Amino acid sequence: MDPILIRPEMLIRIATDAAHGSLWAALRGLVRRPAPGESAEPELAAFEESPADPQLARALITALVQRAAQEAAFGAALERWGDIAEDEGGRVGRVTNTISGSTFHGAVIQGGDIHGMNVFNAPLPDGPMGGSQ
Template sequence: MVLLAALAGGAGGEAGKQVWAGLSALVRRPFQRTDGVPAVSSGEAELAALEQAPDPEHAGALSTALAVRAALDSQFRTGLQQWHEQARVVRTGDGEVTSTISGGTFHAPVLQGRDFSGISFPTASPPPHPASGTGTTASDD
């Protein structure tokens, strides 16, 4: 539910928008249910409500509608599972970050944050360690 509310609220940047568009397209597909099944929501009304007010209550209603529809429509269930796999890669601000630096001496930038990928920072080589008493000395002979 947190993911649905976050995506509806615009979290995840461009990737989040694409994942939300994928869910919208999936929900708007015709409902393939068998005869004799009581009328249930396709999820469109809940999706629209969540778009208008991205909060946990509307996210819960959409989540329930998606689960019921997936239970009744095998094609939808397959599509929803595929969508969920795509949505898992979008970070929406939930989770936590723990940064620990210990031991050693550092001579380069240190980044602390979350979800870094595909970045690099060219740095100079670290300075040489000072000699520890094993250097040469000049003598007066």
């Protein structure tokens, strides 16, 4: 299990965003399965008390990775969960911008977490970056 697959930011988003409730419930169920060795339940409980705390998220990730190293079936299930979480909205801090359809002059503003399509059709101002020169 690669600990990079589960990032603190992703755990925080999944734990605090109601839209990801089923993902959080799946992780909870995975953690609460009987464990032959160390469990991650104490770290899960602490994180659930303060789900926006990056240190508690890191502690939970560490406990999950340690359990995955001890129990192959848990590791495989955790890796599947991480893949699903990444695909279904755990993406944090990644931005993809596409500019197409014409030639653009001037500044480009990039941003994340913008949903839908934004079209800007304002005329360019006069000056060094656009308009009549």
